[in-house]
Amino acid sequence: MNAPHLEIHLDERDLAAALRADVRTGLTAAPKWLPPKWFYDARGSELFDEITRLPEYYPTRAERSILAARAGEIARITEAKTLVELGSGSSEKTRLLLDALLAHGTLGAFVPLDVSASALADAVARLDTAYPALSVRGIVGDYTRHLHHLPDGGSRMIAFLGGTIGNLPPAERATFLRGVRGVLDPGEWLLLGADLVKGADVLLPAYDDAAGVTADFNRNVLRVINRHLDASFAPERFDHVARWDETHEWIEMRLRAREAMRVPIRALDLTVEFARGEEVRTEISAKFRPDGLRDELAAAGFRIRQRWTDDAGRFTVCLAQASDD
Structure with a gap:
């Protein structure tokens, strides 16, 4: 272990x-x-x-339904060896990705990053018990300041889920996405959960x-x-x-x-x-429109490879690949 x-x-x-x-x-x-x-x-x-x-509150259920349906496809497309989760919290939804990537046979490491040392310690301990073959390295930090501490290379996928991207104003969002692209090598992955524009x-x-x-x-x-x-x-x-x-x-x-x-x-x-x-x-x-999300990711140096929504079309998960420099 x-x-x-x-x-x-x-x-x-x-x-x-x-x-x-x-x-x-x-x-x-x-x-x-x-x-x-x-x-x-x-x-x-x-x-x-x-x-x-x-x-x-539909976003959590909607995103979970997408991950449940598409985790295997995400694993096949990315063949990620390292999964990084930003703002991980308890990492409960992430287990769908961990299970799919481990079943695909590529995943070797999980790196959750969160500001709460106590929550992260608990999550890391639970994950280590549940996934004894997985190397788990928790990073206590702020995803707007400490991305440079993420491990290098190794076919990484960074997951930023829950629609948290929407809590950043546009200028901060652009800076954050450029920062994520800056720590990824060309061809590596960002899995982004975003809430969609809908009626009040x-x-x-x-x-x-x-x-x-x-x-x-x-x-x-x-x-x-x-x-x-x-x-x-x-x-x-x-x-x-x-x-x-x-x-x-x-x-x-x-x-x-x-x-x-x-x-x-x-x-x-x-x-x-x-x-x-x-x-x-x-x-x-x-809240985002698909074309706007595509343009924001492109401006940061990403190309969307796949985009999925829940059955009601309320929430989206985008799989974006870091473009060549």
């Missing part, structure tokens, strides 16, 4: 410094904003897992469910700031808002102040003022 291995390129001090910088920058901006990565402490991760099981009648309930789980998830960023930066946010004084922006073709999640308030953030020696009705944008989730 290969012993699981964890490389730490992002520690608690790095995360604390990033949180301080993001909160100071975002909450002193006009309009205010916070990055969605700060939803995900232990409670936030539990809430998101609950969201993925809600009847309104389907999109909005997915981000504003009847049970209020997404609202609780959205407010969790305030609890994270309270705990780590000695702030005094009262999350119940903020309404959850989900809005479809037709111009940018993305969902925005926001927190709207129910009343005027002043909130001290003691660790930053900062007091943030909110007007009644003022909003903080906490997430965008861009």
Whole structure:
């Protein structure tokens, strides 16, 4: 059995410094904003897992159905020897790819990358038990900063699933995709999951469910700031808002102040003022059209070899190959 291995390129001090910088920058901006990565402490991760099981939230089920149907085809086309997953979390969906690649006889290594050392350690331990013939090397890092730590060569496929690509604004998305292309050799692979443009009648309930789980998830960023930066946010004084922006073709999640308030953030020696009705944008989730996705990948140096959708045509998984330099 290969012993699981964890490389730490992002520690608690790095995360604390990033949180301080993001909160100071975002909450002193006009309009205010916070990055969605700060939803995900232990409670936030539990809430998101609950969201993925809600009847309104289709992306997880849609992507899983595609992978279940197409994993064998992906294995045959790529013959990947190393599978890398960015933002891996628990790596549950990825087991469909691992099983197919191992059955095809090519896979030797799995490299999950995630910002959470504890979640990654748990996932690596479980995978090492489930796949004793597989070399598992976990990398604790940020996929926007630490791609250069990925192992070199060996017929690699990088998987970036869950529609997470939509959380990046267009300029950051372009930079990220170029960064992924920069660490791949010509002929290597990117497997990308992306949510597709559809009617607001389907999109909005997915981000504003009847049970209020997404609202609780959205407010969790305030609890994270309270705990780590000695702030005094009262999350119940903020309404959850989900809005479809037709111009940018993305969902925005926001927190709207129910009343005027002043909130001290003691660790930053900062007091943030909110007007009644003022909003903080906490997430965008861009939705894609096939031609636009093709063009963005081409601009980054990728050519789509195959693209699949679920039966309802709501979500897509693209298999793209790094073009010759």
